[in-house]
Amino acid sequence: MEGQSVEELLAKAEQDEAEKLQRITVHKELELEFDLGNLLASDRNPPTVLRQAGPTPEAELRALARDNTQLLINQLWQLPTERVEEALVARLPEPTTHLPREKPLPRPRPLTRWQQFARLKGIRPKKKTNLVWDEVSGQWRRRWGYKRARDDTKEWLIEVPSGADPLEDQFAKRIQAKKERVAKNELNRLRNLARAHKMQLPSAAGMHPTGHQSKEELGRAMQVAKISTASVGRFQERLPKEKAPRGSGKKRKFQPLFGDFAAEKKNQLELLRVMNSKKPQLDVTRATNKQMREEDQEEAAKRRKMSQKGKRKGNRPGPGGKRKGSGPPSRKGKRKGSLGGKMPSGLPSLGGKRKGGQHQGGKRRK
Structure with missing residues (x-):
């Protein structure tokens, strides 16, 4: 029993070794053409196995791909190798197959x-x-x-040329x-x-220098010419029966009626968030400008009120004002310390008004 078991083990080991060699060694009727620079292997053998596989050749395709890949790897192991940072690296030769370009050939540069x-x-x-x-x-x-x-x-x-300004x-x-x-x-x-990129140079009138101009191009050129003034066409004279120019702004783009549910949901949630927010949205620049305008208006109204009050005082003489024949008239305004002028608060003027409504030196009523 022991001898049979040893023989069986040896036979099994030989069988495993044969299977490994069978996996590595692949026999083909026609040898494959290899392009190791592009890691390409071309199999020119007729696919007889695939023709006999029937409607489901997946297993045969996997086996064929595995054999061809094994042959390609065997060719790679025959290349000279070197060790780079504990890794074995093989140097690939120059590719021999010309692969097609991804993009078309560049056009020759146009002449100047x-x-x-x-x-x-x-x-x-x-x-x-x-x-x-x-x-x-x-x-x-x-x-x-x-x-x-x-x-x-x-x-x-530098010599000054003849005829030039000295x-x-x-x-x-x-x-x-x-x-x-x-x-x-x-x-x-x-x-x-x-010229090389075939770009259209802008003309002065906004139209093509040659060729037929359409109605839209003529209208656009006329509109551009009208607003090309210092006042942006505001004071430009119009022809009789000429319509007012329409604004050439961008057209308003409405949202689609159906289909874009994510955008609609996002807009509605944003609207609800703004409505439910406790802190109102404040435009700081606008609020600051409004506050400054209000302060300027209040200050202007105060100055206007003070100026009107001063005019009324200067035009209407009071009961203790200037008397007729009481000396030479003042040149401009009232002089301090005069009979009809103002005096310091400590001493009342002769023609002024004392507390209690009594006059000291004014006109007496008959």
């Missing part, structure tokens, strides 16, 4: 106006050396850029001319970019 003109006239670019001989300094210098030859910006003396600053004129050249080059660059 100068390139079109040069091609039309047959002008070919000539390579120029970077260094040129500078006669002023007597050495080779760069053609452009920093420390270039014939650098006119470093001159300390009082004109030639240095400032040269700087302004350079700024204009830079701006012109930038404008040409932007025009080339717009």
Whole structure:
């Protein structure tokens, strides 16, 4: 029994080893074509097993995929490997299969106006050396850029050309001319970019320079021309029987009547939250402006009231006012200490009014 058990164990071990080798070793009538750079394996064997599988070839497809994957892995183990941070890494070769592009090929960049003109006239670019001989300094210098030859910006003396204003600053004129050249080059660059992207340049009248204009385009251009004034068209004269211009604002977008239940629920919950909130919503800016306006109105009303009160006092003389023939009239206003003027609160004036309604030196009634 013991001998049989040992023999059985050895047979079982051999069978397991054979199964492992069978799993690793796969035999094909035609060898697969491998592209290890793309991890691609192409099987050119006829699918006879799949034809015999019937309407449900799932098991046969899994077995075929497993065998082809095993062959691909066997090829990967034949590549040179190296250990990187306790990991075994294989170097893949360059791919041999040209995969299709995800996006189309880029279009060639359109020519600029100068390139079109040069091609039309047959002008070919000539390579120029970077260094040129500078006669002023007597050495080779760069053609452009920093420390270039014939650098006119470093001159300390500029000859005034004939016919020019002798009082004109030639240095400032040269700087302004350079700024204009830079701006012109930038404008040409932007025009080339717009032409390359086929962008429509805006015209002065808001219409296309050529072609037929529709009724909407003409109306839009007329409306833009009317509001292009300092008053935004408010004082612009209108033709007889001309309708008032309508506002060209955005159209109001209403919510859908059905379908968007989440947005409707959210709006209703927000409305309920605002209605049930104990703390009212306060616009701080609006409240501050309102308070400031009220204070300004109160202060203006107080000043107006005080000015009216002063006018009434100056126009109507009191019982102790100035008497006729009592000396020269005052120039402007009342002088302090005069007979008909005001005196300090301690001493009553002669023509003033004492407490109790008694006059000291006023007119007597007959």
